[in-house]
Amino acid sequence: MKRPNILYIHSHDTGRYVQPYGHDVPAPSLQRLAEQGVLFRQCFCAAPTCSPSRAALLTGQSAHSSGMIGLAHRGFSLNDYDQHIVHTLRKGGYESSLIGVQHVAQDPAVIGYDRAVPLPNHQAEHVAPAAAEFLNSVPNEPFFLSVGFSETHRTFHQPGPEDPRYTLPPATLPDALRTRQDMARYKASARVLDQGIGTVIEALDATGLGRNTLVICTTDHGIAFPGMKCNLTDHGIGVMLIVRGPGGFEGGLVSDALVSHIDLFPTVCELVGIEPPGWLQGISLLPLIRGSTDQVHDEVYAEVTYHAAYEPKRAVQSRRYAYIRRYDDRDSPVLPNCDDSPSKDVWLEHDWARHAPAAEQLYDLTFDPNQAHNLASDSGMAGVLADMREKLARWMRDTDDPLLRGPVPAPAGARANDPDGLSPREPPLLV
Numbered sequence: 175m176k177r178p179n180i181l182y183i184h185s186h187d188t189g190r191y192v193q194p195y196g197h198d199v200p201a202p203s204l205q206r207l208a209e210q211g212v213l214f215r216q217c218f219c220a221a222p223t224c225s226p227s228r229a230a231l232l233t234g235q236s237a238h239s240s241g242m243i244g245l246a247h248r249g250f251s252l253n254d255y256d257q258h259i260v261h262t263l264r265k266g267g268y269e270s271s272l273i274g275v276q277h278v279a280q281d282p283a284v285i286g287y288d289r290a291v292p293l294p295n296h297q298a299e300h301v302a303p304a305a306a307e308f309l310n311s312v313p314n315e316p317f318f319l320s321v322g323f324s325e326t327h328r329t330f331h332q333p334g335p336e337d338p339r340y341t342l343p344p345a346t347l348p349d350a351l352r353t354r355q356d357m358a359r360y361k362a363s364a365r366v367l368d369q370g371i372g373t374v375i376e377a378l379d380a381t382g383l384g385r386n387t388l389v390i391c392t393t394d395h396g397i398a399f400p401g402m403k404c405n406l407t408d409h410g411i412g413v414m415l416i417v418r419g420p421g422g423f424e425g426g427l428v429s430d431a432l433v434s435h436i437d438l439f440p441t442v443c444e445l446v447g448i449e450p451p452g453w454l455q456g457i458s459l460l461p462l463i464r465g466s467t468d469q470v471h472d473e474v475y476a477e478v479t480y481h482a483a484y485e486p487k488r489a490v491q492s493r494r495y496a497y498i499r500r501y502d503d504r505d506s507p508v509l510p511n512c513d514d515s516p517s518k519d520v521w522l523e524h525d526w527a528r529h530a531p532a533a534e535q536l537y538d539l540t541f542d543p544n545q546a547h548n549l550a551s552d553s554g555m556a557g558v559l560a561d562m563r564e565k566l567a568r569w570m571r572d573t574d575d576p577l578l579r580g581p582v583p584a585p586a587g588a589r590a591n592d593p594d595g596l597s598p599r600e601p602p603l604l605v
Contacts, residue, residue, distance in 0.1 A: 176315075176386060177268075177446045178316065178421075179315055181374075182320045183374060184323070185325060185326060185392075186325060186326060187328070188364065189397045189410075189413060192204050203369065204368055206372075207391060208416050208426065209426040211389065211418025212416070213427070214429050214431070215428060216412075216432050217435070218411045218491065219231075219395045219411050219434075219435050220435050221236075222411050223395065223403075223404055224245060224395070225250060226240075226243060227394040227395050229241075229278050231392070233258060233453070234453070236475065238575050239453070240252050240253060242278065243479035243582060244584060245480070245482075246278055247277075247280055248588055249280070255279070257451070259442065260285065263442075271288065272287040272291065273291045273304050273319065273320065273321050274300075274324070275322030298323050301370060302374055305321045305377070309381055310380075315386075323370055325364070326360060326367055327398065330356075330362060331359065331366050333361070336358040336362050338357075339354070341357045342354070347400065352517065391414070391417070392414060392435070396409050400515075400526070403512075406476050408545060410476075413435070421460060422460070429462055432473065432492075434474045438456070438459075439454055441460060444458040458470075472492060474490070478511075479582050481510075484502070484581075484582075484584075485502060487499060490562055490566045492565075496537045496545060497537075497559070497565075498534070499533070501577055504530070506529075506530060509527060510595045510597055511598070513598060535548045536549045536550040589605065
């Protein structure tokens, strides 16, 4: 049997804020892909920060298990780059190519791609044509092609048809002029991203390669607004995932099953017929697609250790409840872990710096889907709280989370901001 190609398309900081998830963020290319493939409405990243999230997806394990507990460009790395999916696929005859963002190594050469295409930057205007050129070049098959867009990372594109007057900001923010303007700029970046994705998919299908290519389209984590990216509520860990291609990923299906980024590596292994490596912690999604089960997880897990600054916290989420625990005993937020923006300025002007973060958070997702009412101190929820605490503790033990042994040191030579600072743009310190 001819093994399918794998096209991994990924964006920066998009969450689920695109048209196929019901948001007023026009994305016709993503909408078309969803109508052709399978849309996962309850997919979560394993870490709502850039490098840890991508590392978890590409190694099939938690961020701390892979070793990627911080940002690659700040000196953090995988424990073993041989655990990257390109090496497992190579054993099955796959040639691998990288076009655009990768964010799991300071030097992409250490990852092990067979080919990395040099570009002036990783914006859609350069990434999409390069990917289309690759697909039009009659590449050797089977191939694994990673196409990474810097959109929708800040700084956003300038609005065109997007009008702040008729734009609603994200659910974490007040409806104000600056937050509307900020969201309009996000929508402009999403438009550019969608156009780039459309260019890639059109080239794939025009060459005929689409008939035997599994397209995996996702993002690293939530959008770069206060209370979202680098946070462990749905606003931070909820991500788009659209899959199209062989194995039953077709027909405009929608799955409400809890799934995690770490499930994609084992899914690919099963689909292409390669023995899954022993370090994988995820579960193949093919039983969902075949209809032999309607759930593969009772709960999913996520974490933050370092982003711009150290902020250790962990989370577990089931169908009904979400539980988050912090391990830093802070009485103020870690402001450098929120990207600078007009929306951040609005929060800061209203004394965000004086808002003490809760040591524990518990949310009932049925009655509080926006995760705004913390039930951790509600005596009527004591049983649920104890159960979620135990689930999280068991996962941390099973994955040998270094946080169980106390504060987690950064590797020698890594750089991180002072947690008491204000901005990620402040000069980081060697740690």
